[in-house]
Amino acid sequence: MAAKIYTNKDASLTPLKKKTLAVIGFGSQGHAHALNLKDSGLKVVIGLYPKSKSREVAKKLGFQVMDTAEAVKAADVIFVAVPDTKIAGVYNKDIAANLTKGKTLLFSHGFAVHFKTIEAPKDVNVIMVAPKGPGHTVRSQFVDGKGVPGLIAVHNDADGKAKDIALAWARGVGCTRAGVFETNFREETVTDLFGEQTVLCGGASALVKAGFEVLVEAGYQPEMAYFECLHELKLIVDLMNESGIAGMRFSISETAEWGDVSVGPKIIDAGVKKRMAKQLKEIESGKFAKEWIAEATTGGYKKFNAIRKAEAAHQIEKTGEKLRSTMSWIKQKKLKKGAAQASYISSSK
Numbered sequence: 105m106a107a108k109i110y111t112n113k114d115a116s117l118t119p120l121k122k123k124t125l126a127v128i129g130f131g132s133q134g135h136a137h138a139l140n141l142k143d144s145g146l147k148v149v150i151g152l153y154p155k156s157k158s159r160e161v162a163k164k165l166g167f168q169v170m171d172t173a174e175a176v177k178a179a180d181v182i183f184v185a186v187p188d189t190k191i192a193g194v195y196n197k198d199i200a201a202n203l204t205k206g207k208t209l210l211f212s213h214g215f216a217v218h219f220k221t222i223e224a225p226k227d228v229n230v231i232m233v234a235p236k237g238p239g240h241t242v243r244s245q246f247v248d249g250k251g252v253p254g255l256i257a258v259h260n261d262a263d264g265k266a267k268d269i270a271l272a273w274a275r276g277v278g279c280t281r282a283g284v285f286e287t288n289f290r291e292e293t294v295t296d297l298f299g300e301q302t303v304l305c306g307g308a309s310a311l312v313k314a315g316f317e318v319l320v321e322a323g324y325q326p327e328m329a330y331f332e333c334l335h336e337l338k339l340i341v342d343l344m345n346e347s348g349i350a351g352m353r354f355s356i357s358e359t360a361e362w363g364d365v366s367v368g369p370k371i372i373d374a375g376v377k378k379r380m381a382k383q384l385k386e387i388e389s390g391k392f393a394k395e396w397i398a399e400a401t402t403g404g405y406k407k408f409n410a411i412r413k414a415e416a417a418h419q420i421e422k423t424g425e426k427l428r429s430t431m432s433w434i435k436q437k438k439l440k441k442g443a444a445q446a447s448y449i450s451s452s453k
């Protein structure tokens with residue numbers, strides 16, 4: 105049976121109207137939810153650790169900022185918008201002791217609950233509102249009067265109101281303007297990790313870089329390779345987003361369509377699908393989560409930061425930066441080194 109799509113007509117803000125909503129963390133998702141909820145007329149406070157760079161950014165945007173534990177104490181609904189591998193530490197230090205009966209704990213990804221890095225008490229609601237898009241897009245779509253589609257899930261319904269609170273939050277951040285599906289923490293966690301690793305971020309960036317390298321190594325100009333392999337990918341994916349693969353094929357040339365259907369399956373062949381299925385098993389078994397938590401805790405991000413450094417030095421980045429700053433097509437959003445995530449959106453206004 106097709107899943108029900110919840111929209112604004114199914115979601116009232118009433119469950120949140122007289123509540124205090126704490127957003128712990130003010131990064132990609134945190135700043136977007138906080139600003140959207142505030143613009144929806146709801147009372148939002150921000151919880152951050154004392155030395156956070158985001159305190160000033162949040163204050164400048166009109167929020168009351170508290171230490172994390174104080175924000176949890178003051179709130180009825182607590183959104184844990186900190187990095188997944190840090191959730192357990194923040195929960196044990198600042199949240200658990202203040203998570204009294206009747207409160208609601210909210211996540212926008214199921215990682216910590218599904219892989220049991222935290223276990224919330226049975227007398228609090230545990231829910232998820234997961235926009236299916238990056239935080240900065242959750243904000244920009246909301247400002248444009250639109251919304252990013254999202255997912256809701258209820259892990260624990262202590263007071264019988266968990267789903268109404270989730271739908272109210274989904275409305276407050278704009279997701280029900282687009283549409284919201286109900287899922288569960290396992291399904292959201294596994295499919296989100298799979299998608300971001302093998303198709304979206306991981307798969308797409310590997311494919312783009314490979315195409316760019318093949319053209320540049322064959323002697324073609326890097327600018328040509330950038331236009332062909334990265335810039336135009338957005339335009340093609342936009343068509344798929346708007347009208348499916350068939351719609352994209354309707355719009356491209358016959359020559360491109362023949363290349364698509366006759367060559368594409370040789371590039372992304374059965375071997376790719378086999379490796380995707382293997383990765384899905386590693387996510388489901390918890391192997392990926394275990395390795396990622398180790399890298400982010402005992403590993404001290406050493407391997408991760410070395411890869412980040414090499415990736416930032418890739419020729420495609422310099423080529424792209426140059427083209428984006430000269431082309432009027434893509435609004436150049438400067439990523440300020442070391443700035444808080446949320447300042448990225450405020451600086452790009």
Ligand SMILES: NC(=O)C1=CN([C@@H]2O[C@H](COP(=O)(O)OP(=O)(O)OC[C@H]3O[C@@H](n4cnc5c(N)ncnc54)[C@H](OP(=O)(O)O)[C@@H]3O)[C@@H](O)[C@H]2O)C=CC1
Pocket residue numbers: 128129130131132133134151152153155156157158172184185186187188190194211212213215234235237238239240444445
């Ligand atoms: N990025 C995205 O678009 C998406 C993220 N999610 C989920 O949203 C959640 C948050 O991720 P994301 O927004 O990317 O995170 P970011 O890394 O963008 O931001 C993390 C925020 O948490 C703050 N923080 C770190 N430690 C603490 C602490 N001890 N107490 C309070 N705040 C702290 C950081 O502070 P500081 O600013 O000082 O660094 C920062 O503001 C995760 O569960 C993620 O999986 C879900 C969907 C999409």
Ligand SMILES: CC(=O)[C@](C)(O)C(=O)O
Pocket residue numbers: 235236237238239296300304305
């Ligand atoms: C934007 C999103 O939902 C991702 C890619 O899964 C994430 O940033 O975690």
